[in-house]
Amino acid sequence: MSTTSEVVDRHMNSFAERDLEGVLADYSPDAVLFTPGRRLKGLGDLKPFFQGFLAEFSKPGASFSMRERSADGDYAYILWSAETADNSYELATDTFVVRNGKIVAQSFAAKISPKS
Numbered sequence: 001m002s003t004t005s006e007v008v009d010r011h012m013n014s015f016a017e018r019d020l021e022g023v024l025a026d027y028s029p030d031a032v033l034f035t036p037g038r039r040l041k042g043l044g045d046l047k048p049f050f051q052g053f054l055a056e057f058s059k060p061g062a063s064f065s066m067r068e069r070s071a072d073g074d075y076a077y078i079l080w081s082a083e084t085a086d087n088s089y090e091l092a093t094d095t096f097v098v099r100n101g102k103i104v105a106q107s108f109a110a111k112i113s114p115k116s
Contacts, residue, residue, distance in 0.1 A: 028102040
């Protein structure tokens with residue numbers, strides 16, 4: 001079974017490769033994702049969220065910078081920044097809960113400034 005660090009590494013690699021199926025494969029079927037103002041539950045909710053996110057990061061000129069990454073037991077935390085054609089992610093954070101090799105819960109928050 002994969003460790004929390006291995007799951008997060010695989011997740012980040014799938015995201016970097018813009019591999020939607022790979023990203024979704026990291027989640028348990030009933031995973032929950034908390035974002036400011038909404039809660040997504042299950043792969044049916046997660047798929048359109050990640051489709052939009054991957055589409056944005058697939059545009060030319062997108063960059064991503066990992067600022068911090070740590071894991072402890074079932075928990076992992078990342079702090080990052082990014083630039084896309086549409087937005088500046090000045091500061092973003094994800095916290096993951098991983099059990100039995102799958103993400104069961106995640107929170108995501110960011111300071112996002114749209115580009116005009």
